Amino acid sequence: MKVIILAAGESKRLRPLTENKHKSLLRVGGRTILDRQLDALRPYKPEKIVIVIGFEGDKIREHVAKEHADLPMVFIENKDFQSTGAAHSLWLAQDYLVGTCLYLNGDVVCDPRIIKEIIEHKKDTVTAIHKNPWNEEQVNIIHDEDGKILEIGKHIGPEKSHGEFLGITKIGKNFIGKLRNALSHITQNKNKKSFAVDAFNHAIKEGGKKYIVDVTHLPAIEIDTPEDLKIAEQLFDKN
16 A cells, blocks of 8 residues: 655645644644654555655655654655645656555544544545534535545535545545546646645546545544644644
């Protein structure tokens, strides 16, 4: 299994905390967000862990070299991080989108059991969701009664949303081809600011099968604002 972590953006809404530091290196409960992710992945012995970096990328490289020298790391630089979105970062990592991959957003703090559930799930392409009330800031999901995702994106309104996408996804070989095609389509059409979930949604619309894993019982949060960071500290203050 390969892991792709997207950690290129500037995180302007977290300034001044991210003035000279990537938000994946912010501490929650005494540990950085990135450390939490890498420590949760270590037991599964990934073949490669690919981190797409941009803003303050050298500091991420230095931190990983110091704290996680035992892990098989690869760094890919998104030199256009200021003008591109996460779909472009994922496209840059497309050479590693083969076999089975785990996709993570570099700003997600989660209970390690969520990663365990996703990796060990019997279906080959699944994503973690929380059955939260609708929020315009979150990426929302529509799924059918069997848990198959019908649509995903920030464009989904409160009357249709079934939950929040958490940014933790296992991608199997049957979905990866459609995802690679979706990334190429987005890139060729110069949709530079597209989110990675826009590519996921395109792949789903082209027949890719992706299922939900409801982990509402386990804590997880994407860190976008100082308020998110405060909530994360409350959720993960002892672990």
